[in-house]
Amino acid sequence: MPTALNFMRQYRNLSVTAPTEDPVRRITRLGTYTIQLRTYFMMDWTAGTEERKDYDAVTKGSKNDQWFNANKENIRTAAMGKGAPRDYELALEWAVRSGKIPVVTQASLQTYCDEHLGIDCSGFVTNYLVACGKRTYSIQTMRNTSAQSYFNPFTAVNDTADIRPGSILVWMKGNSVRTNPGHVAVVESFSPQSNVGGNMCVVEATGSAGAHPKLLDSMYAVERIVPKDGPVPAMILVVRRYGVSGSRVAVMNI
Numbered sequence: 001m002p003t004a005l006n007f008m009r010q011y012r013n014l015s016v017t018a019p020t021e022d023p024v025r026r027i028t029r030l031g032t033y034t035i036q037l038r039t040y041f042m043m044d045w046t047a048g049t050e051e052r053k054d055y056d057a058v059t060k061g062s063k064n065d066q067w068f069n070a071n072k073e074n075i076r077t078a079a080m081g082k083g084a085p086r087d088y089e090l091a092l093e094w095a096v097r098s099g100k101i102p103v104v105t106q107a108s109l110q111t112y113c114d115e116h117l118g119i120d121c122s123g124f125v126t127n128y129l130v131a132c133g134k135r136t137y138s139i140q141t142m143r144n145t146s147a148q149s150y151f152n153p154f155t156a157v158n159d160t161a162d163i164r165p166g167s168i169l170v171w172m173k174g175n176s177v178r179t180n181p182g183h184v185a186v187v188e189s190f191s192p193q194s195n196v197g198g199n200m201c202v203v204e205a206t207g208s209a210g211a212h213p214k215l216l217d218s219m220y221a222v223e224r225i226v227p228k229d230g231p232v233p234a235m236i237l238v239v240r241r242y243g244v245s246g247s248r249v250a251v252m253n254i
Contacts, residue, residue, distance in 0.1 A: 001132045003165060004186035004203035005217050010085040011037040011119065012215075018096040018104045033109050037088055038213030040205055041081035041118025042181065054116045055079045058091055061098060068094060073139060079116075082123035082142050084130070091117060119215055122147045124205040125168060125184045132166065134254050147171070147182030150252055156234030157251035160225065163190040164253065169202065172248040175232050187251070188217060197221075200239070210242025218242065 002010075014035040044051040058079040061068035068075075071090045078087035092109060095101050101112050126145045129135040151170040157163055164187070171183040185204035193199060198219030205215045223245060224238040234250045241247055 002128075004128055004188050005201075007128050007131055008124070008203050008215060008217060011088070011124075014085060014089050014092065014113075016089055016092045016096070016109055018093070018109070031104075033104075033106050035092060035106075035109050035113050036213070037085075037113060037117060037119060038215055039114055039118030040120065040207040040211075040214035042120040042207070043080045043082075057100070058095070058116050061094065065098075067097065077139065077142055080123075080143055081118055081120040082126070083119065084127045084142075088113070088117060119205045121184050121205045122150075122182075124203075124215065125150065125186055128186055129254065147184040148177045148179050150184050150254075151177040151250060152252060153233045155252050155254060156228070157253055158228045158235040160190070160192055160222075160235075160237075162253065163187060163200075163251055165189055166254075168252040168254055169237075169249040170252060172236055172250055174248070175236070177250075185249075194221070198240070200237075202241075208242050210244065 014037060016033045016035055017030055018033065019030055041051065043055065046052060059076050061072060063069065071094065074083065074087040075091045075094050077083045078091040092113060095112055096104055101108050122145055126135060126142060130137045135141060147170065150168050157167060167187040169185045169187060171178040185202045188201040188203050191199040198221040200220040200222060201217055202220050203217045207214065211218065218241065221240040222237050223240055226232055226236040226238065228235050236248050236250055239247050239249060
């Protein structure tokens with residue numbers, strides 16, 4: 001079972017095989033390129049948005065192309081920001097096969113990935129849980145699981161001693177789960193002691209201005225613990241992330 005950090009590294013090491021021209025020998029070779037997924041992408045289906053344009057560009061294909069039709073659902077899931085590592089590899093391979101990247105180089109593949117592909121927070125967490133055997137794979141699950149759906153007071157952690165690698169953080173607004181959009185992340189490690197730089201390592205896909213790249217591991221500092229009590233439905237950690245204090249997160253063990 002992978003750790004969250006090891007699973008994230010799979011997105012940082014996408015393997016794409018593509019033909020490249022050897023002008024000296026005048027032959028075409030197959031080359032393998034390692035591409036990093038490092039962009040945050042949250043789907044917006046509104047016509048004319050950049051997200052919709054990216055989706056349409058990535059998924060454009062022919063119903064007569066056998067390879068595309070065999071892999072189109074994986075490509076579409078990646079184009080929604082919800083894919084597993086393999087889905088992004090297929091989306092990049094399709095970009096090569098269909099001529100969306102006319103001249104294939106390490107730089108052109110990485111640029112295409114940065115400009116058209118990314119992943120959102122629940123896409124990463126859901127794929128991680130599937131990889132760990134804690135969620136059953138289905139297209140519906142991958143595409144439609146929201147960040148706020150991970151909040152469940154019955155699976156909430158109410159003692160910091162129960163925070164463990166693989167615990168899920170769900171963002172709260174006051175004492176209620178945050179929506180539109182929500183946010184969710186995975187705990188890599190937690191120390192009850194205050195440490196320089198933070199005491200909780202978190203892996204997430206985030207649009208936060210302070211996060212570079214947008215799929216990354218980083219240290220959070222737990223500044224305050226709000227115990228479960230009355231209107232507080234679960235223990236809430238008030239954390240500092242990317243230099244900004246005040247984020248409120250509940251912890252789930254799944």
